[in-house]
Amino acid sequence: MSEFTLNINGKQKTVNVDEDTPLLWVIRDTLGYTGTKFGCGRGLCGACTIHIDGEATRSCVTPIDNLDEDVELTTIEGLSVENPHPIQEAWLEGDVPQCGYCQSGQIMTAAAFLERNPNPEENDIDTAMKMNICRCGTYPEIKEAILTAANGSLANKGGSDE
Amino acid sequence: MGKLVGQPIKRVEDNRFIKGEGKYTDDFNMPNQTFAVYVRSPHAHAKINSVDTSAAEAMDGVVKVFTGQDIADAGLAGSICGWQVDFKNGDTMKEPPHPIMVADKVRHVGDPVAMVIAEDKYTARDAAELVNVDYDVLGAIVDPKAAVEDGAAQVHDDVPNNTIYDWELGDSAATDAAFENAHHVTSLSYHNQKLVPNAIEPRAALAHYDANEDKYTLYSTSQNPHLARLVIGAFVLAIPEHKLRVISPDVGGGFGSKIFVYNDECGCLWASKQIGRPVKWTADRSEAFITDCHGRDHVTDAQMAFDADGNITGLRTKTYASMGAYLSNFSTCVPTYLHGTLMQGLYTTPAVHVDVTAVVTNTVPVDAYRGAGRPEATYSIERLMDTAAREMGMDPTELRRKNFIPAFDGVEQPGYQTQVALQYDSGDYETNMDKALQVADYESLKATRDKAKSEGRLVGIGFSTFIEACGIAPSAVVGSLGARVGLYDAASIRVHPTGKVTIHSGAHAHGQGHETTFAQVVADAFGIGMDDVNVIHGDTENVPFGMGTYGSRSLAVCGSAIMKSVDKVKEKGARIAAHKLECSPDDLEFANGAWTVKGTDKSVGFGDVALTAYVPHDYPADEEPGLDFASFYDPANFVYPFGTHICVVEVDKDTGEVDVTKYVAVDDCGNVINPMIVDGQVHGGVAQGIGQALYEGAVYDDDGQLLNGSMLDYTMPRADNFPMFETDKTETPCPHNPLGVKGIGEAGTIASTPAVVNAVMDALSDYGVKDLQMPLTPERVWSAMNSNGNA
Structure with missing residues (x-):
């Protein structure tokens, strides 16, 4: 000890x-x-x-x-003391979590990634997030939320479902 | 549609999850708690000669070590099987014991033989390694089909040929005749492989016996705390039900694996009384791999017979279903009443026969896993359909269209009676498929595929039009089929004096968003805001007896109980309002949160009525105060969601790697309460189904060793494995519950696995590959392509 x-x-x-x-x-x-x-x-x-x-x-x-x-x-x-981190805001906006258990880890990985790469392409996001497993399968919502946070504007979502 | 129902209302739960403030079982602690670690068998099948705990007990910080012998000496059994499925000839199902810890023999890698309890988890773990067990290793049986053969290792003493039951459904004579006269027969043989659920939160328990109050408390990662209380109290530990409180807090994923009462938590509860201190246990991941109930594990031969015009004339399947080494709570009903009964699919097949033999093997016990029997049925049917279409030179959508059950709403037109017991409630399969074809732009897709193939690229399109039965279930029906529990659900609505509302729900969410969707329904019903309603669930002390959340049932069954309570509140509210407005309740209508005298503007609001109910100064003489009702709802039928999934893949010629490039899902779950949550459930379900098709599968060697029992070796789908899913809906209401809703939690998994495999087979159509066994790893695909035969 x-x-x-x-x-x-x-x-x-x-x-x-x-x-x-x-x-x-x-x-x-x-x-x-x-x-x-x-x-x-x-x-x-x-x-x-x-x-x-x-x-x-x-x-x-x-x-x-x-x-x-x-x-x-x-x-x-x-991660955020007074106001939610943009990642957390995007997570709320995008209705990301399901059971919630993996989400702390997802958010921490995403926050560090966005700090390094504030304007990511979808492929960059996949690569950065692929070592965080979500068994509920919230991957599409995570990706959209990261694009939203990167975009800097909640009203103008990046990426698309199509 | 109200202001909230049907809207993508943001999830109430997310506020705590995004800050790490969810409270899961391992996050709880009790004063003076101890930590438990189980000593588990490293062998799949062995006789226990002796268990020497002396070194472990001598270690500093060890409180106590218990063994299987202690359990036997205490006269205890273990977790039970909750569904009796007897043999075809009427003989009773075999029900081998499943003690909390074993004393005589271990029957799978992971079978617990001892339990070390220590002051901290590191000491418990170190001491567990000092428990010395002398084993005589026996031969193991792993393959479900081989398990029934003479000479196979016998898992239990009184289960001859490892056979738990044999069972059939449908008309074998009519089906055999259909096959004899068939113009074309399509056959498939495959292993619907054993899957490991791997919820990211491992199972955990925190158990406490309070001697002063003579009361037990169990925090558990359970999907159904009341069921756990009933089974543990009444059937395992003989604890009077009112002295056992089970609390399921936030639960980190279940997918079925956390439905069952496991011996692990029973052991903790029993031990806490023996030592007089709380006992905390959390599985580690390798332990989860060898103790969480696995899914699927069916070896199946399936055939479809067609006439010269492509009409299906018969379907028959024979399945050997592994139960694993012991019978888990619902294991026996999964291959029978959740699988055999789905063999109609959404087709008008006139002759169906299903034959199932359930066996024990020296592997981890098997029970419900997302879909529970319906993925296995859908895989058989939908793989046969696409394969038959290719064999007969027909478009797979046209083959389906030809055979679809015609549209029916269950109101003007009756429900559809299948050949395999179930009566479907409502469905419009052709409209749904047409919508999917439109969303996917099928004509364009075909052109793209054909062009790619002409350029030497292996692109394929696969279909799956599925139906499933969920929202289990009518209690009398399942009781007559061997269930030992009813399958209703319950909810209380408590209106508070200031007009706020609490829903006490017998369901329990582990990702489904009930705190949001149930609130939406009730807020709309009373004309109040989302912020005026909250949901309480998970604590047996706080909610009425419900059956919990699994089998895509909570909205259809618990939601219906909620609506019954809503109706009771409104009915009494009308009488109170009528008294205040000096009229008859029949003169009133309820809208926008108020009771109004019809044709006037005389009204009294929901809040006013609530306050009056609790401050009953000017009040109807024969009316009790209060506005608080519990209801129980027993469904009239299962509910039957359906849909069309279309998968496009590209197979890499050089590596055999399969890339899912496009995925379209058009699902019909009846009326939709929150489309965002529905989409999330579909995404998650599809992800798991793609996982089975391409990546997952428990691999055992002949000695029963699980070779890929870690997250490194058991491949789960990750963020970069999927395209963005394209989802859409049709809405064919359920005719038999108040909300008109069906279930959606498992639909994605049920539909997707065959859609993916069908797409790969389409991509490889020029290679003469007859079939591919899941998971379709690059090695399997490449080998099949390069050997011009079976994988």
Whole structure:
């Protein structure tokens, strides 16, 4: 067991856990941020996606002692503080979730992607999102929502259903 | 159509999901809780000689270790089979026991033999590895058809030839005669392969026995908390029903796999009483692969007979259906009453016969998975149709048109009585197909395909015109067929003094958006706003006894219970309004949220009536206060959605890879409450059906080892595997429920699998490929193309 101080969602938190504890469990069990989800434990489904310095990362395969000093962790709870992130607004506008379980991970991956690539083509979106599994099959709605968020205007949806 | 019903109202649920504020079972914790890990068999079939728990028990932080012997010593059984399907000759169905943990023999990889309970989950996991089980490995049986043969490994002692039942439906004499006289016969033999549901949320339980209150609480990832309470309380752990509270919070996907009462949560509940502390268990993904009930696993021979004009004269199928190693709750009804009864399809076939043998094998138990029997039936029928059309040189849409049941609404025209027990409620199959052909621009599609082929590109078009039976079901009917539960549903409507409304629903959503759609229906009915209504579901302490959500039933059955409660509220409201307006209730009409004396502008609003009901100062003398009604609705029939799906694929000549380039779905689920939610259900269903056609399938070796039991090896469809789906609708109302609605949750899965395979076969029509086994991996497709024979 060791002490670690994390910079998470804009706050400093100190935890006392085994060095090889995956970040996912520190986030969920020790810190109580339950918005990040467990799906596979092997980095294959994306439900556990958080941001480390703004980059989408699979927390279930990231041991806590692999973190560099002073990195900023963001979970779904910290994605937006006062106003919804454009991605979250687009998700609401597009009626994206069904069961909701994978959506934290989808949103975190999409937010990091749009930050890097603010004007994506549909193929870029497919490639960026293909490592996040949605068993309810909300893929078409996710893609439309990302295009909407990229477009910058909710009244003017990008992409089409045809 | 009201202001809200029929509109794409934004989902109320999404506010919490997009912020990560959904609360799923693993998100809950209790003070002083312990963590459980099950020790599971690594062998598919083995005798247990001994179980040594001493090293595990000695580990620091371990609270207790229980074994199958502890379960047996406690006189406990395990989860039950809820549907009795007896043999053709009248013999009782075989019902081998399925104890919470086994003591004598393990029968599938994943069968639980012990349970380690510790202070934290890491210790539990480490200690579980120290439990030492001495096994004598036995030969395993995996193939459903081979399971019945003499000499096959026997999964249970008193189930000869691994046969649980044999069963048939239809007229074998008439069908055989049709085949003898047929002008053309089309035959297919295939394995509707075993599928792993893989909801992204693994199953979990948080169980607590409170000794002070003598009361049990179970948080569970269940699609049906009341059913879970009944089965666990009455049949597994002998807990008085009123002392067991089951709470299904947000559930992260079910697709059927979370209907069943699993021994895992029963074990947690029992253990929590033994140790006097809460017990928390969450499956990991490899555990989910070997314990969540799998789907499908039918080995089928199917044939269709035609006359010289292309009319279908007969259909017969023979299926070996695997139950897996044990009978799960609904397993026995899936290949019979949810599969055999759909063999009419939407055609006027005069002679149908279905023969099913259910077997046990040394694999994970099988039960309902999105579609539950109807995908298997539709696959047989729709693959036969496209194949027959090609063999007979007919257009596949013309072959269908020729054989469609003519339109009927169930009101002016009677429902359609099939050859296989069911009576369809309403349908207009030809109009629906014509709409799909128009949406897809079929003539253009054909031209595109033919041109591509002439240029050496393998483009194909595949069809699936499906019907399915959902909204289960009339209790008396299913009771007479062996069901051990009724299949009604329930809802209370509680109008509050200030005119707000709460719906207490016996259904439970895990993605279907009931908090939105049920509110739409009720808000419109009372002329109030969406914000004035909320929905409560999932807690057995808070809602009337409902059967839960699966089988595309919630709107048709629970929605109807809601409407009954709405009617009761309106009826009493009218009497209260009449008293206030000094008239007779017959003088009133209700519209726009108010009761108005007909022909006048004297009215009193819904809110006023509500307040009066709870502050009954000036009130009808013989009327109780309050405005609060529960209703139960037992459907008169199943409901029968239908539709036409058209799939276009391109097959890569060099790699055999199949690309779905276009997908059109025109579905008819009766009246539509929220088209956005309907589209979402269709998209999700189609995604899973394409998954079965092209990517998925549990692979076992001869020793019963699941070779692809991880997300790395079991391929699920992902974002880049689909085109944008083109969806449209026809609306043929259901004649027998108040909302005129049918179901849509499974339709996409039922329709799509054969549409995809049909498209690939069309693309490969010049290659002499007789058939392809699912999943149509690049390797299978390429091999078939290059060997001029079967895959």
